[in-house]
Amino acid sequence: MKNVSGSKKGRPGAVRSGRKGNKQVGSGGQGAQALEGRKPTPKAEDRPYHPAGKRKAAKERLEAARGRHGASSAPQQRTGRPPQRKSDDSELVTGRNSVLEALRTKTPSTTLYVASRIEVDDRVKEILALANHRGVPIIELMRPELDRITGHDSVHQGVALKVPAYEYAVSEDIVERAFAKDEVPLMVALDGITDPRNLGAIIRSTAAFGGHGVIVPQRRSVGVTASAWKTSAGAAARTPVAMAPNLTQTLKSLKSMGLFVLGLDGGGDVELDALELADRPIVIVVGSEGKGLSRLVTETCDAIVSIPISSATESLNAGIAASVTLWEVARRRRAE
Numbered sequence: 001m002k003n004v005s006g007s008k009k010g011r012p013g014a015v016r017s018g019r020k021g022n023k024q025v026g027s028g029g030q031g032a033q034a035l036e037g038r039k040p041t042p043k044a045e046d047r048p049y050h051p052a053g054k055r056k057a058a059k060e061r062l063e064a065a066r067g068r069h070g071a072s073s074a075p076q077q078r079t080g081r082p083p084q085r086k087s088d089d090s091e092l093v094t095g096r097n098s099v100l101e102a103l104r105t106k107t108p109s110t111t112l113y114v115a116s117r118i119e120v121d122d123r124v125k126e127i128l129a130l131a132n133h134r135g136v137p138i139i140e141l142m143r144p145e146l147d148r149i150t151g152h153d154s155v156h157q158g159v160a161l162k163v164p165a166y167e168y169a170v171s172e173d174i175v176e177r178a179f180a181k182d183e184v185p186l187m188v189a190l191d192g193i194t195d196p197r198n199l200g201a202i203i204r205s206t207a208a209f210g211g212h213g214v215i216v217p218q219r220r221s222v223g224v225t226a227s228a229w230k231t232s233a234g235a236a237a238r239t240p241v242a243m244a245p246n247l248t249q250t251l252k253s254l255k256s257m258g259l260f261v262l263g264l265d266g267g268g269d270v271e272l273d274a275l276e277l278a279d280r281p282i283v284i285v286v287g288s289e290g291k292g293l294s295r296l297v298t299e300t301c302d303a304i305v306s307i308p309i310s311s312a313t314e315s316l317n318a319g320i321a322a323s324v325t326l327w328e329v330a331r332r333r334r335a336e
Contacts, residue, residue, distance in 0.1 A: 090164055091225065092149065094156035096123040098232070103130040105237040108164050112138045115146050115158035127159060136161075166224040166236075168243040171250050174213035175257055175281070185259060185281040186329060189215040191247060191297050192288040193318055196225045200232040201319030202286065207235040209326040210333075214239060215283070217247040248296045251283060259283050260302045263293045264321050268306030272325060275305060278332035286322045289315065 090110070093102050100123050102109065112131045118124060131138055141149075143158070150156045171187070178185040188206050193199060199222045203214055216223060224241050232239075244250035251261050259281040285301060287293035298304065307316060307324055316324070 090162055091166065093161040093163055094150050094159070096121075096127065096157045096159055098236075099159045099161045100127050100130075101235070101237045102161055102163060103127060103134070103136075106134070107237050109134070109136045109161050110164070111162040112136050113146055113149070113160040113162070114138060114140050115143045115156075116140050118158040124159065166241070168224075169213065169240040171213070171215050171242040171244060172253060172257065174240055174242060175254060175259065178212045178281075183212070184279065184333065186211045186326075187213050187215060187254070187259070187283040188322055188326070189244075189247060189251065189283055189285045190221055190318075191217070191285055191293055192220060192291055193286065194220070194222050194288070195318075196222045196228040198222070198317070198319045199224070200228040200236070202322045203228065203232040203239050203241065204235040205319070205323040205326050207232075207239040209323075209330040211239070211326060214241045215244050215247070215250060216241060218243050218245050248300055251285070251297065251300045254283055255300075255302075257281075261285060261300055262325075263287070263298055263301035263304045264307070264325060265292055265298075265304050266306055266315055268304035270303050270305050272305055272307050272328050275303075275328070275332075277303065278329045279336050282329070284322065284325050284329075286318050289318055 092113075093099055093107075099112075103126075109131075112127070114124075114128070128138065130136075146156060146158070146160060150160050174187065175185045186206075186209075188202055188211055190199065190202065193202075193216075199214075199216065205211075206214055222228065223243070224236055228236060242250075255261060260277050261283045262275075262277065263285045264287065285293060285297060287297075293301070293304075305325070307321060309316065
């Protein structure tokens with residue numbers, strides 16, 4: 001047996017430092033800055049993305065924009081022309097009100113389809129008279145054939161009008177025309193809305209409450225289709241719709257022209273009935289029902305506005321939310 005009586009005492013595996021004379025160096029103030037803490041937290045109104053900061057920025061811009069309604073004061077900034085459509089791209093406008101309004105506003109039309117044995121009322125009489133006056137070819141079809149070309153889901157009411165693809169306007173041009181008429185611009189922008197019925201309803205409400213135009217993004221958004229025409233009940237022929245290559249950049253461009261951007265969201269920091277910017281040039285941004293406003297658009301907004309609703313209702317349809325907001329803005333402008 002091996003004799004271990006002479007082994008060094010100590011716990012097996014213990015390690016002792018063999019360096020003597022090298023004392024542990026202290027921090028020497030290296031952590032003094034960490035101990036002192038960070039600088040004082042900025043006030044809420046000095047933080048650009050805080051609701052209070054947004055309100056302060058909006059107030060400053062409001063003061064700077066007072067009295068600036070002339071078109072000459074608007075900078076000639078452009079975010080790009082809307083995309084061009086192919087020459088053979090066309091749409092069918094269906095429904096008596098939509099077809100009649102398109103003909104009244106002299107919307108370019110190539111063919112009018114009428115169901116055989118249609119029940120003729122005052123609208124149909126005017127549709128036929130306008131088409132004849134403008135030289136639009138009229139083709140009579142059996143109802144099953146009209147159902148086929150318009151889509152079986154379409155309620156065409158016996159008439160359909162073939163029109164070229166919708167020609168989108170430029171957002172800045174719409175605003176400049178409003179300034180030139182000495183009017184306070186009122187625009188509505190859509191952020192991520194893909195249902196054409198929502199677009200049609202928003203166009204209709206914009207026209208009803210004195211709005212000057214609607215803005216849709218080029219990507220991930222609905223465009224002016226036959227379904228949107230139908231839902232708008234002809235308002236799409238009177239209310240210009242602009243297509244934005246980049247919605248955030250378009251909103252920034254409109255802000256540089258003196259407009260204030262108001263986003264609609266259920267968790268907004270300003271309630272609609274307390275809105276102070278209704279009498280100023282504004283853009284109302286409506287997000288999708290599922291995702292709401294995108295992050296970049298939210299950061300661009302001067303204020304996030306919520307609509308007070310009953311707790312029994314979780315949220316409002318995008319088209320209804322836009323209508324309620326437009327009505328409140330129109331009411332406040334009339335009151336002043």
